[in-house]
Amino acid sequence: MTSPRRVNRGPKAAAGNRAALIQAAREVFADSGFDAPFSSIARAAGVGQGVLYRHFPTRESIALAVFEENIEGIEALADDPAVTVDDLLAIMVDQITTSAAFIAMIHPANTDDMRLFEVARRLITLIAEKLEDPRQRGTISADITTADVVLALAMLAAVLSKTDAQSKKETARQAWALLDRALRG
Amino acid sequence: MTSPRRVNRGPKAAAGNRAALIQAAREVFADSGFDAPFSSIARAAGVGQGVLYRHFPTRESIALAVFEENIEGIEALADDPAVTVDDLLAIMVDQITTSAAFIAMIHPANTDDMRLFEVARRLITLIAEKLEDPRQRGTISADITTADVVLALAMLAAVLSKTDAQSKKETARQAWALLDRALRG
Amino acid sequence: MTSPRRVNRGPKAAAGNRAALIQAAREVFADSGFDAPFSSIARAAGVGQGVLYRHFPTRESIALAVFEENIEGIEALADDPAVTVDDLLAIMVDQITTSAAFIAMIHPANTDDMRLFEVARRLITLIAEKLEDPRQRGTISADITTADVVLALAMLAAVLSKTDAQSKKETARQAWALLDRALRG
């Protein structure tokens, strides 16, 4: 029943395929939003649909993978006590600006995948810990809670997900300037 | 030749149909989000799909009509010089919280329909005029521009469009509290 | 986005389409079993897939329609007190032999559609009522219950669903001869 068109590149391709899928997903999500067709991700990665499903059975699971790469860098950075909330937020804002998949994590309201909550929790924990230590709290206002900071990031992410590619950078700058006032105000 | 299921109520019904469609769209958008199937709007309005298309060829055009009713109320209110920007924003925040169509307006992504920009412009104008008059400016900080205010509204709208129905109210409250600090800070 | 190939034959075609679908389903189910692709039914009926879904949203609902035609005849027949269980069974056996959709009804084990149970119940009721009246009971053995009769029909249906088209008739004859002994024995 099957008539292969593309050559079977064999199991060796697995790791490469996985990486290609994550990269493709990052780009496709950025270009077309988190609701982009699954098939377009597979096409962008140059693999069959089945491969995408094998590696990432759900939309959330590939978003998770994209996000994983982001959060690892952030966690490494946060380890350093000299890094303040402000520094952390600067990184996150930057990632939100360039990576649409980040967006889905920040506000995991409508998902069934617990791992998303878990990753969101890691992120929130990072922020919470910094906020608790006066020396790492930076310039964040005393009456601002962790939830406020997360919501600020979520708003930034949400508005950027509705912004077309070329205005993204400028909108992000302006939006965060505003939110920053609130957190510091 | 055989009797149609619903009687053709003739041209007289056109205005009524239009109103029914707008009302139906308002409810459907609120219940199922802005991506709700077109057919569900026609069904809720009790008319055929063709009528929906006749009156509103695009999703944006019906969102526009829904929004039109909102903005007219806002404009009427804004006419009163005693109404400050704060008052205006309170109304808008309330409408954003309850009306999904508002979201589409405030951040017009679909550049095909120029009327969207037109309506957005009207909204922006209202805000701009209030801001220019010191007496109507209310408590908005001096260095806040019209663009900042609009962006704040857009962020609120964006984050709410990703929030599930039951948390909408609380998220709106928290988010605007934050944005309000920024505008007033 | 859509480029029509087939002409839109208009609403007038609805009734005809529905009938064509039922007929097509009857044939497709008979040829390829109850698990035949939905698309093949639409194709056989000469309509688009959407039409099939409009008329019959689930596989059960079209089976129901096919079955409905069968059961109505049976019910009319059963109204006559002169008709015995034997007569009734003769009809049912005949219909099971020729109509695969009947099969799905008799043993509605794995369905969520309550209407299937309802129709199965109608069928069972017919049999039960006949069995209760000594004059209509015919030659059915005294210790045979309604459940036994239904199970006999289910077995016939089940074995025929695994039988290829050309042996169906002969297998049906032989199988029912056997089951008949049991009911009468």
Place this chain on the structure above:
Amino acid sequence: MTSPRRVNRGPKAAAGNRAALIQAAREVFADSGFDAPFSSIARAAGVGQGVLYRHFPTRESIALAVFEENIEGIEALADDPAVTVDDLLAIMVDQITTSAAFIAMIHPANTDDMRLFEVARRLITLIAEKLEDPRQRGTISADITTADVVLALAMLAAVLSKTDAQSKKETARQAWALLDRALRG
């Protein structure tokens, strides 16, 4: 070049793999029905898909192997002249009730695989031989042929293949009670 996930256990493992596949297939068929995905059998056996295909190129061929173990036990039993048809049938009914693969054998639909017929023939032969000897015929009615007995088994198998797991036992009991009347009647 890199280490495969599972070690290649070499040709020695072939026999073990075959046995594992048969056992896995027996369980998977019982749990998920005869239509269970091929991959699930390989997974349950702890081998790669390729091995499954190497040993059993078709679904029928593995069903055959599963069945082979059953029939051997039955043949051994049948060797004893003291065993009557009734005893034989009791065993078969039991196996049909618990083994989905049996169903595929008893009513070989797939005419591609001649070995299916061969196994079915062995089964039929066992029954025929018992029936021919008055002392081994047991209580089977004089006018019952081998074909009748086989058909009775086929009906049982067919109806059970449509029955959900938890009612299987009870349905089998009731169905065979009925068929038994016919054979003995």
Place this chain on the structure above:
DNA sequence: TATGAATGAGCCTTCATTCAT
């Protein structure tokens, strides 16, 4: 020889849009 990843066909379902009546 065993592994298990890759492939893509195929079925399911939804919905935007058209158009006969």
Place this chain on the structure above:
DNA sequence: CATGAATGAAGGCTCATTCAT
């Protein structure tokens, strides 16, 4: 002008089968 059925493209997902390693 209104109706709502028809249409088919599009996207989701599963799984039989192949084949590089």
